[in-house]
Amino acid sequence: MRDSNKDEFLYERGFGNTVSILIDNARRTTSVRFRLQVAEEIGNPYIQQPNEYGLKAYAPKGFGTFNPGRTRDEIHIDGDKADPKGFITCSVDGSVPSPTCTYEFADEDLLVTTDFNKKHLPTGV
Numbered sequence: 680m681r682d683s684n685k686d687e688f689l690y691e692r693g694f695g696n697t698v699s700i701l702i703d704n705a706r707r708t709t710s711v712r713f714r715l716q717v718a719e720e721i722g723n724p725y726i727q728q729p730n731e732y733g734l735k736a737y738a739p740k741g742f743g744t745f746n747p748g749r750t751r752d753e754i755h756i757d758g759d760k761a762d763p764k765g766f767i768t769c770s771v772d773g774s775v776p777s778p779t780c781t782y783e784f785a786d787e788d789l790l791v792t793t794d795f796n797k798k799h800l801p802t803g804v
Contacts, residue, residue, distance in 0.1 A: 699794040705785045714783055715756065715766050722751040731755060732767075732800055739771065757784070769797050 709717075719725065719737075728736040732755055739751035753771055758764040765784025772778055778797040783790070 696796070698799075701792040703790045703792070705788050705790040708790055711763055711765060711783060711785050711790070712761070715754070715760070715763050718752065718754055718766070718768050722754070725754065733757075734767065735760075767800075769800070772797075 722739050724740040725737040726740045728738050730736055734755035734757050737754045737756070739753070751771065751774075752768040755767040755769070756763050757766060765782065767780050767782045769780040770778035780795055780797050780800065782793045782795070785791070
């Protein structure tokens with residue numbers, strides 16, 4: 680680690696300008712659809728929001744009142760819920776000091792999972 684980015688890395692809890700990418704064999708793990716269903720089950724209930732980033736957006740309903748103490752992420756879905764191309768889950772703004780996101784999608788026989796700081800999502804899309 681360079682001294683020039685050490686402070687930001689520690690402040691951002693490792694997700695400053697860092698992107699983590701995990702690539703797995705999609706035939707040997709759960710599908711994108713199943714992973715999306717699990718994310719929804721963990722954070723239920725959700726309410727649909729206006730589309731963000733060109734994706735269908737869902738926010739936890741009554742954040743801080745339903746399922747207190749449980750991590751409840753925003754979900755942004757690429758495609759249809761029944762057959763998603765991929766999805767992004769993000770920490771709700773204000774729920775943690777440095778919100779992060781995870782993008783999961785399948786390409787051919789690969790399942791790709793990418794973790795990054797929420798500040799890297801485009802604004803005004």
